[in-house]
Amino acid sequence: MGEIGDYVLLNPAEMAEADRLTAESGVSYARLMENAGTAVTEAILERYYQMPVLVLCGPGNNGGDGFVVARQLKEKGWPVHLVMHGDRAKLKREAAANADAWTGRIEAFNPDLVSDADMVIDALLGAGLDRDVDGELKTIIEAVNAARKTVVAVDVPSGVDGGTGAVRGAAIEATLTVTFFRKKPGHLLLPGREKAGEVIVADIGIREDVLGPIAGTLWENEPAHWQLPHADPAGHKYTRGHCVVVSGGPLQTGASRLAAEAALRSGAGLVSLAGHRDALMVHANHVTSIMLKEAPQWSALEQVLGQTKARSVVIGPAAGVGQATIENVSIIMQSGAAVVLDADALTSFADAPEELFRFIAFDPSRPVVMTPHTGEFARLFGEIEGSKVDVARIAAARSGAIVILKGSDTVIAAPDGRAFINSNAPAILGTAGSGDVLAGIVGGLLAQGMPGVQAAAAAVWIHGDAAQRFGMPGLISEDLPGILPEVLEGLV
Numbered sequence: 366m367g368e369i370g371d372y373v374l375l376n377p378a379e380m381a382e383a384d385r386l387t388a389e390s391g392v393s394y395a396r397l398m399e400n401a402g403t404a405v406t407e408a409i410l411e412r413y414y415q416m417p418v419l420v421l422c423g424p425g426n427n428g429g430d431g432f433v434v435a436r437q438l439k440e441k442g443w444p445v446h447l448v449m450h451g452d453r454a455k456l457k458r459e460a461a462a463n464a465d466a467w468t469g470r471i472e473a474f475n476p477d478l479v480s481d482a483d484m485v486i487d488a489l490l491g492a493g494l495d496r497d498v499d500g501e502l503k504t505i506i507e508a509v510n511a512a513r514k515t516v517v518a519v520d521v522p523s524g525v526d527g528g529t530g531a532v533r534g535a536a537i538e539a540t541l542t543v544t545f546f547r548k549k550p551g552h553l554l555l556p557g558r559e560k561a562g563e564v565i566v567a568d569i570g571i572r573e574d575v576l577g578p579i580a581g582t583l584w585e586n587e588p589a590h591w592q593l594p595h596a597d598p599a600g601h602k603y604t605r606g607h608c609v610v611v612s613g614g615p616l617q618t619g620a621s622r623l624a625a626e627a628a629l630r631s632g633a634g635l636v637s638l639a640g641h642r643d644a645l646m647v648h649a650n651h652v653t654s655i656m657l658k659e660a661p662q663w664s665a666l667e668q669v670l671g672q673t674k675a676r677s678v679v680i681g682p683a684a685g686v687g688q689a690t691i692e693n694v695s696i697i698m699q700s701g702a703a704v705v706l707d708a709d710a711l712t713s714f715a716d717a718p719e720e721l722f723r724f725i726a727f728d729p730s731r732p733v734v735m736t737p738h739t740g741e742f743a744r745l746f747g748e749i750e751g752s753k754v755d756v757a758r759i760a761a762a763r764s765g766a767i768v769i770l771k772g773s774d775t776v777i778a779a780p781d782g783r784a785f786i787n788s789n790a791p792a793i794l795g796t797a798g799s800g801d802v803l804a805g806i807v808g809g810l811l812a813q814g815m816p817g818v819q820a821a822a823a824a825v826w827i828h829g830d831a832a833q834r835f836g837m838p839g840l841i842s843e844d845l846p847g848i849l850p851e852v853l854e855g856l857v
């Protein structure tokens with residue numbers, strides 16, 4: 366397991382600052398570019414045998430890196446063709462110097478060059494992408510993608526915005542991307558993640574201490590960020606916390622049961638399902654260690670929360686959209702317990718999101734975690750401009766809740782601006798009820814007293830790891846709680 370700082374994600378402006386601070390401390394840009402090119406060359410030599418290669422260089426320093434790679438591969442005896450997009454005479458400083466050091470020809474683009482190569486090095490555009498790709502550049506990118514060669518991208522696949530993961534007009538589909546110092550958000554956010562292929566991070570001599578002044582607040586979600594609660598030998602089920610999950614009606618019990626099972630498997634000392642007697646009768650046919658508490662309406666729920674001394678409450682999975690859920694949320698928010706708001710608990714406030722945000726603000730001392738998918742998110746927050754990280758951060762700040770904005774690139778954002786991008790979830794996790802399991806894991810960790818942001822980030826990672834461990838098609842949500850012990854053991 367690495368250190369937290371290993372997983373910080375730097376946007377292009379932060380990366381430029383890291384370069385600048387390093388240069389200030391005496392490492393020249395020329396040295397950084399040489400190291401960057403060398404890192405790409407080494408990654409290629411470690412993975413591939415010699416083959417005909419086409420290096421595509423763009424008009425900036427990304428192109429400069431490309432000239433370094435071309436020179437080094439040629440020195441190793443590789444057959445190298447090189448195309449430059451843009452005006453050679455306009456290259457600046459280190460990029461111009463590396464173009465001068467290139468002893469081969471600089472050729473005009475022609476699709477045959479792509480067909481004749483087995484590998485393409487994409488050094489067209491990197492962190493300097495500032496507008497949509499069009500014209501010849503777009504033609505080149507489309508020709509490379511259509512040819513389905515091994516493609517190694519320098520820093521980011523050209524056309525992918527390193528800060529947001531957006532594709533600007535067109536983007537290279539890489540087999541391997543070699544980036545420098547730290548990953549960029551665009552390597553993890555869709556659609557950039559799908560364009561990048563395997564991503565490796567190379568050390569090019571940028572000093573670690575430059576991270577201090579940059580003080581990033583965005584990380585890849587990794588176990589280094591959180592500490593799971595451990596069972597105190599002197600503790601007992603009550604010290605490990607009680608999680609109450611609000612049930613749906615008799616024909617909608619499955620979702621809350623999945624959440625309750627996940628909460629118990631995540632280490633909550635006790636878990637209760639609370640709801641109408643009719644619904645509890647259905648649960649009774651399925652659960653053993655989970656308790657059933659009658660709570661037909663908000664006043665009874667208030668009593669249950671008091672009697673159980675609930676330390677966390679999960680509400681939303683098939684809870685029903687409407688006034689009853691709004692009343693239940695209201696009472697839960699005043700109970701002092703940590704809260705997970707999912708699915709119907711979010712949709713119930715679609716017409717009055719400010720009311721929900723007022724409930725959240727009622728007691729800032731207890732964490733509230735909300736787990737919307739994009740549809741639920743839009744109902745509550747409308748359309749927000751920006752990357753998925755921007756959007757989740759704005760929602761967290763506006764609502765006062767920790768927001769888990771789900772998807773294969775789930776983002777976890779806190780009201781104070783800290784955010785994480787999760788990258789370990791396989792596509793098989795997109796199955797009915799898997800979000801209910803996630804809500805339950807968050808609830809189970811909160812019941813054990815884990816701080817809200819940590820519980821949210823850990824739950825998302827654990828959820829993804831469980832699906833990875835299942836590892837094959839056919840995963841259903843019921844499988845997930847049973848895999849949690851294995852995941853948790855791997856984290857101890």
Ligand SMILES: NC(=O)C1=CN([C@@H]2O[C@H](COP(=O)(O)OP(=O)(O)OC[C@H]3O[C@@H](n4cnc5c(N)ncnc54)[C@H](O)[C@@H]3O)[C@@H](O)[C@H]2O)[C@@H](O)CC1
Nearest residue numbers: 384397398425426427490491492493494495496497498520
């Ligand atoms: N800054 C540094 O110290 C280092 C930077 N390195 C490399 O430098 C790259 C960043 O270099 P630059 O800032 O020069 O940026 P780029 O090389 O990404 O490109 C900038 C140039 O591309 C043009 N451009 C931007 N979007 C375009 C579009 N859609 N269509 C056509 N042209 C477009 C810009 O006008 C500018 O001329 C990094 O990605 C990395 O590969 C490495 O050499 C390591 C050291």
Ligand SMILES: Nc1ncnc2c1ncn2[C@@H]1O[C@H](COP(=O)(O)OP(=O)(O)O)[C@@H](O)[C@H]1O
Nearest residue numbers: 771772773790791792794795797798799800801
């Ligand atoms: N393609 C995917 N890759 C990885 N994880 C996914 C993918 N699609 C969905 N998920 C995850 O599966 C879960 C689905 O939750 P949700 O949409 O609420 O479904 P449900 O309501 O059926 O439980 C979320 O945690 C989401 O991040």
Ligand SMILES: [K+]
Nearest residue numbers: 487490521523
């Ligand atoms: K590139």
